[in-house]
Amino acid sequence: xxxxxxxxxxxxxxxxxxxxxxxxxxxxxxxxxxxxxxxxxxxxxxxxxxxxxxxxxxxxxxxxxxxxxxxxxxxxxxxxxxxxxxxxxxxxxxxxxxxxxxxxxxxxxxxxxxxxxxxxxxxxxxxxxxxxxxxxxxxxxxxxxxxxxxxxxxxxxxxxxxxxxxxxxxxxxxxxxxxxxxxxxxxxxxxxxxxxxxxxxxxxxxxxxxxxxxxxxxxxxxxxxxxxxxxxxx
Numbered sequence: 001x002x003x004x005x006x007x008x009x010x011x012x013x014x015x016x017x018x019x020x021x022x023x024x025x026x027x028x029x030x031x032x033x034x035x036x037x038x039x040x041x042x043x044x045x046x047x048x049x050x051x052x053x054x055x056x057x058x059x060x061x062x063x064x065x066x067x068x069x070x071x072x073x074x075x076x077x078x079x080x081x082x083x084x085x086x087x088x089x090x091x092x093x094x095x096x097x098x099x100x101x102x103x104x105x106x107x108x109x110x111x112x113x114x115x116x117x118x119x120x121x122x123x124x125x126x127x128x129x130x131x132x133x134x135x136x137x138x139x140x141x142x143x144x145x146x147x148x149x150x151x152x153x154x155x156x157x158x159x160x161x162x163x164x165x166x167x168x169x170x171x172x173x174x175x176x177x178x179x180x181x182x183x184x185x186x187x188x189x190x191x192x193x194x195x196x197x198x199x200x201x202x203x204x205x206x207x208x209x210x211x212x213x214x215x216x217x218x219x220x221x222x223x224x225x226x227x228x229x230x231x232x233x234x
Contacts, residue, residue, distance in 0.1 A: 103160035
């Protein structure tokens with residue numbers, strides 16, 4: 001079983017392994033949000049909180065399995081990439097539902113996780129544990145944030161763009177320290193991911209990091225625009 005999982009090929013963009021989970025997630029999100037609008041506020045929060053716990057448990061179980069049965073490398077396998085880290089911590093947000101958390105997460109998840117959905121970086125395809133973990137985390141985080149937008153009517157403010165950006169810089173600094181101590185490449189700060197990604201258009205190291213930093217606020221502003229127009233027209 002372990003040998004079979006290890007031999008699976010990397011997931012290709014626009015392959016069925018890429019498009020099928022996207023289709024399932026879209027249908028699931030629509031059904032979940034429509035159903036949530038028919039139940040009480042208390043049940044609405046419980047519903048998304050249990051879903052967030054499912055995401056977190058999936059990430060933790062994946063890492064426990066790899067620690068027990070595979071060669072776990074602290075330099076590459078810790079859940080410190082942004083989406084994996086958010087996957088573990090997301091139940092904190094769904095339990096407390098603090099607005100400042102939403103302000104940060106709405107931009108992190110839509111900008112970062114959406115990029116991971118469009119250009120997946122999955123070394124082992126279906127039906128590996130990594131394949132399921134990847135899609136549960138990335139698509140699950142998007143479902144959580146859109147659930148809060150459409151069910152709880154949470155909306156970011158203009159200043160939320162800069163709060164989220166500053167919070168991201170704190171994360172980057174922490175990852176720089178971790179990468180230095182472990183000789184690692186978390187958040188792809190030392191080299192680009194092996195699979196195709198938008199970073200391929202930003203040049204080699206360190207230029208892709210500089211370009212990435214320069215476009216973060218404009219990207220966050222683009223994400224903010226629909227909320228701004230919605231607010232001004234209501």
